[in-house]
Amino acid sequence: MAVPSAARPVGVHQPHLGHPQQQQQHAPAPAQRPVQSMAAGYTPSTRELHPGPRNRLWLALRSGVAEEVDWALPRLVLASFERTDVFNFEAWVDAVTALRDWPTRWLEELEREAAYEEIIKSQGGAYNQKARAIALGAVPQWTRDPAVEQRATTSLQILRNATFMPTNAHAMARAHFDQFLFRFFDLPRGFLLEVATRSPEPIQHLLVIVHNMYQFLNCNPQTFKLLTEVLPYLAMDTRDLGMLLIILPILITTFNVQMFPPPPEGFIQHMLYLITINPPPALLELILDLLAAMAPQATYARTMLWDPDFPAHLKTLVHLLHYKQQPQEVNIAPPHAFRPVEALNPASEGAIARLASRRRAAERERDQQRMEMFNGPGVFREVGDAAPALPTSIKKELWAMTEPKRSINWMHETFVYSSHSQLLQVTFWHAYRDFFSNPATVEQLLSASEVIKNVQVAFPAAQAKLWADERGERKFVIAGLGFRNGTADTDRFACVWVDCPQRIGATNPAELLDHVQKTHLGIAPTTCGWGSCRKAPFSVKHLLTHLPPAEVPNVPETLPVYQTEPRDILQQALITNRPPPLLPLNQLLHFTVQMTETDATRQPTGVAFLAALTIRGLARNLRNEIAAARPEEMGLSDAQRKEKKKHLAEERFGLPIPINVLREEEEEEDEERGLAEAALPDKERERARAAFRAVEEKVLDVVNSNGAGLALYLGDAFGW
Structure with missing residues (x-):
């Protein structure tokens, strides 16, 4: 019997595109062979993946015939990767056992090789003829078969792909595949690293299988040894980045649970050392994830704090707080407690117009009592020839109203009592029609008769009647009512000194100041009499703070105030001891911040x-x-x-x-x-x-x- 050796290795069988027997019968001529990809040739059909004990692929794999095995394995690789919907170990009898056959043969070779190296080491490390004779005597006819390793790697790749489905991982656990894992990782640590160096692919497949079968592993000493001794030692001793990227997620899950024994001595220090040598980003994140899982636990945290190099490691961790940070402009809303509410600005056009409306309402009540209809002496006020121009804010409010409130409020803003005035009803109707012909009006116009009926509601002392002029012409008029004489400017420069006999007349600040000085300051007052102000002592300098400017300022209708303040806070005379002004309601806070990595929900990561x-x-x-x-x-x-x-x-x-x-x-x-x-x-x-x-x-x-x-x-x- 020939003994394979390094000079005479066992041949590796070349894979076939079809079943061996089919290829011999139907092999086309080279010139007629269609061009197809390698994956297309190995892709199994639906018939080849049917469940049951007589499945063709699994029978070929269990046959042990090299050609049959090499035909089945590539197809199972593609099926485990592309047909996850039907690739289920529970559908085939002893599927896990069949796939474990070649990895077991490879493991037996590795065990013989490990025993061989142990014997060599027992001779003092000297590789001589005597030691070689002892080793060959202990392990007769030993050698490594590349075909066995190749088929074992392919089998492990199939198992690896399958374990991404939890049902397959559970089936492997029930088939006691964990015993194979324990046996494999029970090889000497140095020898495992040597195997990982020369054959990294099967080792990585096994590590991925451990990761995917993690939740199905039994809690026994063998599991504890694998997770808390073997894998940490491999993580410390290996320099293979791919192996580290697979081992660290397993260790993160392991040491996040307090039931597991602590890692080997020096493991935590080694992880702390790795973050100081600027590892690749993926490895750095896994190391920090492991440290973040261990730091909250007292035993592991004590090990880190005990390290003599802890101050340097802490500085490294603080430095990593700036990892990949970039300056960014952010706009955020103020906190809810500091968000303002809107209050009416007393200096706005609308506020001034409303104040003038309230003042005219008070005058209208006084004039009504003085009209002849109420046995008064009469009201003799100069009236205008046309309707006055109303402020924009008053117009918008009137256009948005409905009848009869709309026409009554319009009359209050447009007309005044006057005993000698006779307003033509036609003129009255035209003024109403012209004002409410705006597109912003929300309701149709009333008829002339309906509008004139509302005059008795708005001005009870006025009377609609038939009147004959000096030429004897009879006309329909509204007696005692006339257009208000004045504009927004005359209202703005109206005098609001207490008991002023002539409020209207000034058209600029100079005329208003001259009126106040001549009418109210003949005898120097001790307190201010402007509106509700009662400041003492009074001075002309103080009076100037009340006078409106010559030009209408562009001020907002509302101002932000604190939520805890009353809405009329700006109407009060208090001008000191107020909190600092708030930002406008829609104003955002602008910051330049250093942004590190975040997820889709803007949470740090x-x-x-x-x-x-x-x-x-x-x-x-x-x-x-x-x-x-x-x-x-x-x-x-x-x-x-x-x-x-x-x-x-x-x-x-x-x-x-x-x-x-x-x-x-x-x-x-x-x-x-x-x-x-x-x-x-x-x-x-x-x-x-x-x-x-x-x-x-x-x-x-x-x-x-x-x-x-x-x-x-x-x-x-x-x-x-």
Whole structure:
């Protein structure tokens, strides 16, 4: 029997596009062979994937015939990748066992090779003829078959693709594939790294299988050894980036659960060291994710804080808070408590117009009592020849009203009482029609008779009647009513001094000031009489603050005020001790912030976020260590502590102290003392505390400038 050797390797069978028998019968001539892709030739048909024990692909795989196996494996690879809807291990009998056959053969070769190397090492590392003879005697006819490794790799690739479906991963667990994993990773650590260096693909397939089968692994010592010893050692010793990117997610899930034993000594320090050598972004994020999962747990955090290089590692973590940050302009609304509400601006056109309307309403009430119809002396006021121009704000309000309120309010703004006035009803109707012919009017116009009927409501002292002029011509008029004589300017420059006999007349600030000085300041008053102002002492300088400007200022109709203030706050005479003015209602706050990575919902993510979580976990555990140290009891002996505890208990319960309570507190004291023995020593605790003090200012800069929300996770890093 020929023995394969390195000079005479076992031939690797070339894969065929079809079944071996079909290819021999139907192989076309080379010139007539259609051009097709390799994947198209290996793609299995639906018939080849039918469920049941007589499936053609699985029968070929279990046959052990090299040609049959090489025909089935490529098709199963494509099926496991492209036909996930039908690729289900539960549909085929012993599918996992069939796929495990070639990896098991490869593992047996690796075990023989590992035993061979162990024998070589036992001879002092000297590779001589005697050692080789001993090794070959222990493992007769040993060699590596490349075909076995190739078929094992393909089988593992099929299993890897299948485990992305949880049903297949569960089926593999039920088929005890985990025992193969435990056996494989039980190989010597150095030898595993050697195999991973020369054959990385099958090792990566196995690691992906471990990751996908994680939730189905049993909690037993073999699982604990694989997850907390073998994989951490591989992560520390390997320099293969691809292997690290697969191992670290498994370890993140493992050490996020407190039931697992701690990792090997030096593992956490190695992870901290890796972040200082500027690893690739994907690896850096996984390392920080692992540290962020371990930092909240006291045991792991204590290991990090105990490290003599912790101050340097903490500076690196703080530096990573700026990872990939970019300046960005952001516009945000003010906080709800500081959002303003709108209040009427007393200096706006609308406010001034409403104030004039209220003043005319008061005058109208007084004039009504003086009309002859109410046995008064009469009202003799000069009236205009046409309707006055109303302010824009008053126009918009009138156009938006409905009848009869609309016509009544229009009359109040347009007409005044006058005993000697006789207003033609036609003129009255034309004024109404012209004003409400605007497209903004929301309701149709009333007829002339309906509008004239509303005059009795708006002006009870006026009367619609038939009147004959001096030539004897009879006309329909409204007696006692005339157009208001004045404009918006005359209203703006109206005098509002108390009991002014001539409010209308001034057309500019100079005329108004001259009127006030001649009419009201003949005898110097002690207090101001302008409107509701009663400031004392009074001066002309103060009077000038009341006079309107010559030109109408462009001011907003409303101003923002605090929500806690009354809506008429701007109408009050108080001009001091007010809060600073708020931004307008629609005004946004503009900031230039440093943006780190965020997700679609604008929540922080990525390297900077994981660094912040790691810092938070370390800070919280350090605070717990400081609190557990109980500085007030440092230096006391056990007898002194017991005496102090007894004294405190007497104050709490009185005499005599319940024995059971005292015993429970002693047990708690012993438990706390046991935890304190495992806590950080004073020197290491103060060193970690000083490290946080040293980076406090830099962390504060991140809190003040970061716009991704890292400040929410860094609050525990202050106050040392």
